[in-house]
Amino acid sequence: MPEITRDEVAHLADLARIDLSDAELDHLAPQLNVILESVASIRGVAEDDVPPTSHAIPLTNVFRDDVVVPGLTAEQALSGAPAHAQQRFAVPRILGDEQ
Amino acid sequence: MTSIQDGTRRTAAELADALAAGEVTSVELTQAHLDRIGAVDGAVHAFLHVDAEGALAQAGVADERRRAGKPRSMLDGVPIAVKDVLATRGLPTTCGSKILEGWVPPYDATVVARLRAAGLPILGKTNMDEFAMGSSTEHSAYGPTRNPWDLTRIPGGSGGGSAAAVAAFEVPLAIGTDTGGSIRQPAAVTGTIGVKPTYGGVSRYGLVALANSLDQAGPVTRTVLDAALLHEVIGGHDPLDSTSVDQPLPGLVEAARLGATGDLTGVTIGVVTELGGEGYQSGVLARFHESVDLMLAAGAEVVEVSCPHFVHALAAYYLILPAEASSNLAKFDAMRYGLRVLPDGVESPSAEEVMRATRDAGFGDEVKRRIILGTYALSSGYYDAYYGQAQKVRTLITRDFEAAFAKADVLVSPTAPTTAFKLGEKLDDPLAMYLNDLATIPANLAGVPGISVPSGLAVEDGLPTGVQILAPALADDRVYRVGAALEALLAREWGGPLMDQAPPLVEEGESA
Numbered sequence: 001m002p003e004i005t006r007d008e009v010a011h012l013a014d015l016a017r018i019d020l021s022d023a024e025l026d027h028l029a030p031q032l033n034v035i036l037e038s039v040a041s042i043r044g045v046a047e048d049d050v051p052p053t054s055h056a057i058p059l060t061n062v063f064r065d066d067v068v069v070p071g072l073t074a075e076q077a078l079s080g081a082p083a084h085a086q087q088r089f090a091v092p093r094i095l096g097d098e099q
Numbered sequence: 100m101t102s103i104q105d106g107t108r109r110t111a112a113e114l115a116d117a118l119a120a121g122e123v124t125s126v127e128l129t130q131a132h133l134d135r136i137g138a139v140d141g142a143v144h145a146f147l148h149v150d151a152e153g154a155l156a157q158a159g160v161a162d163e164r165r166r167a168g169k170p171r172s173m174l175d176g177v178p179i180a181v182k183d184v185l186a187t188r189g190l191p192t193t194c195g196s197k198i199l200e201g202w203v204p205p206y207d208a209t210v211v212a213r214l215r216a217a218g219l220p221i222l223g224k225t226n227m228d229e230f231a232m233g234s235s236t237e238h239s240a241y242g243p244t245r246n247p248w249d250l251t252r253i254p255g256g257s258g259g260g261s262a263a264a265v266a267a268f269e270v271p272l273a274i275g276t277d278t279g280g281s282i283r284q285p286a287a288v289t290g291t292i293g294v295k296p297t298y299g300g301v302s303r304y305g306l307v308a309l310a311n312s313l314d315q316a317g318p319v320t321r322t323v324l325d326a327a328l329l330h331e332v333i334g335g336h337d338p339l340d341s342t343s344v345d346q347p348l349p350g351l352v353e354a355a356r357l358g359a360t361g362d363l364t365g366v367t368i369g370v371v372t373e374l375g376g377e378g379y380q381s382g383v384l385a386r387f388h389e390s391v392d393l394m395l396a397a398g399a400e401v402v403e404v405s406c407p408h409f410v411h412a413l414a415a416y417y418l419i420l421p422a423e424a425s426s427n428l429a430k431f432d433a434m435r436y437g438l439r440v441l442p443d444g445v446e447s448p449s450a451e452e453v454m455r456a457t458r459d460a461g462f463g464d465e466v467k468r469r470i471i472l473g474t475y476a477l478s479s480g481y482y483d484a485y486y487g488q489a490q491k492v493r494t495l496i497t498r499d500f501e502a503a504f505a506k507a508d509v510l511v512s513p514t515a516p517t518t519a520f521k522l523g524e525k526l527d528d529p530l531a532m533y534l535n536d537l538a539t540i541p542a543n544l545a546g547v548p549g550i551s552v553p554s555g556l557a558v559e560d561g562l563p564t565g566v567q568i569l570a571p572a573l574a575d576d577r578v579y580r581v582g583a584a585l586e587a588l589l590a591r592e593w594g595g596p597l598m599d600q601a602p603p604l605v606e607e608g609e610s611a
Contacts, residue, residue, distance in 0.1 A: 045408070056543075057572055
């Protein structure tokens with residue numbers, strides 16, 4: 001596995017929407033390399049004809065009857081919201097200046 | 100019952116009998132456990148939230164039902180604690196994270212709803228590694244839990260709070276969750292019982308997902324019979340969880356009672372070659388081999404089985420788990436619930452800037468490590484080489500289990516490679532921390548059930564060790580039968596349960 005650089009960690013943090021500080025980046029990058037080195041052994045273990053497993057107990061087409069059951073009220077759904085108004089979640093602006 | 104205080108030393112099955120016989124009330128029992136929490140939890144810190152008022156109210160109603168001759172279940176009125184990763188309506192649910200500080204869910208997880216339906220008063224929520232990421236409970240944003248056997252040591256993780264609460268006699272029963280060993284490893288290092296049911300055997304609805312293809316809730320107790328009683332309350336099909344298995348549970352309590360005779364005639368036990376030897380503490384291995392010898396003497400046939408791909412389980416797990424976790428934790432976005440942090444010095448910040456600032460402030464180091472790792476494993480260019488390979492290795496591990504279960508009814512190994520280590524010892528060495536789950540991870544990858552049963556104290560440090568018993572998927576009854584047998588055989592050797600050997604915790608108000 002290629003070495004994961006500090007810049008790559010910064011890019012991954014950006015993709016994951018986490019504002020990592022410089023100190024955190026310095027700390028994380030070498031730790032991630034140690035972990036990645038230890039999992040790199042996975043390459044070449046399985047032949048091409050081995051199917052992947054995503055769930056241990058495979059179930060397909062799980063249906064239930066389409067009946068109306070009580071759900072959360074708007075008040076309940078909003079009860080943990082950092083901010084709400086008019087029975088809706090209130091969020092910071094979602095468009096940038098140029099949009 | 101000679102005194103109410105004795106109630107905290109008794110098993111859930113004994114308490115259920117005492118309640119049924121009218122020897123004690125649920126209010127008395129609940130208060131006795133609350134008193135114990137008040138006396139020792141300052142030192143142990145197993146609880147993040149104690150709901151004395153709510154628990155006593157539930158106990159009062161349970162007593163009314165008992166008086167009317169209409170208990171809701173055998174465990175009606177027996178108090179319980181719940182790991183803080185399960186949603187509890189009206190009770191805070193933090194997952195050990197700052198990002199959910201103060202969040203009170205508007206609904207109950209199915210496991211919690213079933214506890215309420217069966218009449219168990221919920222004493223509170225137990226501490227855990229943040230979002231169940233860790234093996235020591237030191238990654239909790241609210242401070243670590245301490246091991247009741249030695250307060251300078253870790254109680255295991257991620258469910259260290261549930262295991263420590265049970266080991267400290269603060270509660271007879273607790274709920275844990277196990278993604279890579281988070282029920283079984285804490286059980287091993289605290290001298291308690293922990294069961295990871297078959298994947299899909301207990302509903303995940305309302306369980307805040309770490310890795311949804313691996314997570315499974317299960318019982319944390321001091322006896323195998325208590326675990327079976329609790330498992331029968333929480334288990335079974337749930338239409339709210341699409342991965343829930345639509346089959347009746349096998350008779351778990353019946354299996355535990357059968358096992359308690361200590362007879363293992365006709366049972367074949369497979370010792371897994373790859374789960375032992377290098378990397379395992381000598382005292383842990385010594386106690387493990389003693390347990391195997393006892394089971395052999397009790398009529399079991401013992402065979403050695405090889406599961407060659409288990410050596411790759413840890414690597415597969417640390418690709419699959421972060422990948423799923425990074426997706427699951429994307430929902431903590433500061434918009435609908437939980438923490439919202441505004442970035443410093445930004446006028447009118449955008450939603451995305453708020454999201455970034457919140458996730459930096461709200462997540463701890465280990466969570467960030469795993470989100471970044473998962474994002475990496477899922478990124479194009481690496482996906483096939485790592486995540487895709489890990490999924491294939493998962494198939495090979497499942498095949499190893501199938502081959503092993505063709506030769507043996509159950510598989511056994513030490514639960515954890517070492518006894519409880521000192522607080523802080525592995526905190527900044529992620530890889531050393533990950534190795535704690537070496538023996539428990541294969542069961543999660545294959546979805547099979549497992550139990551950890553105390554096997555004694557390691558000679559070198561006098562700390563508890565555990566034996567893990569694994570069974571094929573949906574054959575959870577086997578782990579109860581063999582687990583109860585081993586428990587009974589060891590109790591005969593020791594003249595009582597291992598917990599009788601635990602040093603007493605100094606209660607507040609007593610002189611040390």
